[in-house]
Amino acid sequence: MNHETLARGVPRTAPGAVVVLTLTGRVTVGPAEGRAICFGRNRPEVDVCVGETDLRVSRRHGALTRRDGYWWVDNTGRLPIRLPGTRWLFRDEDPIPLPVGYTPLFIRGSRDREHLLELYVAGEDGGQPAVQHGAPTQPPRRWRLTEEERLLLVVLGQRYLLHEASPQPISRQQAAEVLAELRPDANWSVKRVEHMVHDVRARLSAQGVYGLRRDEVGEPVGNALNENLLRELVLSTTLVPPDLALLDPLP
Template identity: 80%
Template sequence: MNTESLARDVPRAAPGAVVALAVSGRISVDPVEGRSVRFGRNRPDVEVCVGETDPRVSRQHGLLTRRAGRWWVTNTGRLPIRLPKTRWLFRDEDPVPLPDGYTPLFIRGSHDREHLLELYVAGEDGHHPATRHSAVTQPPKRWRLTPDEHLLLVVLGQRYLLHEANPQPVSRQHAAEILNELQPDAGWGVKRVEHMVADVRARLSAAGVHGLLREEVGEPVGNALNDNLLRELVLSTTLVPPDLALLDPIS
């Protein structure tokens, strides 16, 4: 069984080079401006073969391009490419820059198969970061919220904190009703809920959190913006299950 993975070990490469690994093999490409690397199903016409037995993968499904001192990934195939942090890259969308280090790309094929293309962009020293087995564990970046924002987001995200299988945000109307029960004199209404949540999304988006703006998720938006917000708050431990105690007065 081939257990090679760029997540575990990366060969030394020139600073800025990209290493690409699929089931079919591995290549390393130096950071030459304008250089491109094609990947997809049609082995004779691509540099990295991905999903060669799966007809749902496009013959040329994507492209890595060196431009302006960075590597960029473009989708040229029919199916979207899934990137980390639940981000999707569709055909004809703007290329996405790759950060230094490890990035896995996934293409969903036939019968729920997922084809993996591992990428690694070498940093300034051209090698894998040094191991840090005994280093002090870094705490997650918790986002600063006002007391009112914190209470509102616990109400809005209570299903996430309850570990439901497919949680969704509580509706704005229902959130306002719960908040009015908790704080009868605080003047909670749907508009206040909307504005406060929008302010938090804007603040986190400005700090680099993806998926909190309409143009980043596409139409129809539905609950996507608040879903992405609540997942970020839970993953960063800004909201944690013990926060549900704030709802005890109405339970």
């Protein structure tokens, strides 16, 4: 059975307009400055109803507001809103601007349910972006690493490159021990591993990679910062499985 979705685009509408779709309805709102759309569980008091049978969803869970040429999403509910790219928006955090095109939002409900709120911001053509069947494919943005950084990150993230299910970085202590075997003259230590990984995270964060700072992932941080770093490096093909050859000298 095919369900309606905004993922395939929207009919032509005013440039900058936003279309909002849930299981219970759909609204389209023009791009006038100051326009607002409220969403949540309480159907009589919101513009878009989402999760109306789930008491984990707040009665007024969030809002979209048109300001400074963008639509901004704001969380006013008790539970966070999940955006693409493993990004979370919590209550009382600064609103996030929506890009042109399709954005799905997910509200976590009871018993691991997730309630979908689909958004589509119309571009200058008032609808779908232009198709580009014959245009050259844009390569992923690969990040520049020094030789030592690459070796360290391959050691730390070898489980990702081996395509293990639910991979995790190895511990800093393990990484330091492996590196000491590979390069016994390089004075590897746990502290050196920590500092070098921190420097790579800071460099990528400054260039726009999300999820590499403590304030972006929330407490407890655990291993989240290094997990996000390694996923970015693998997904951008900065690190690839053939890099595991750097570990070949190990017995």
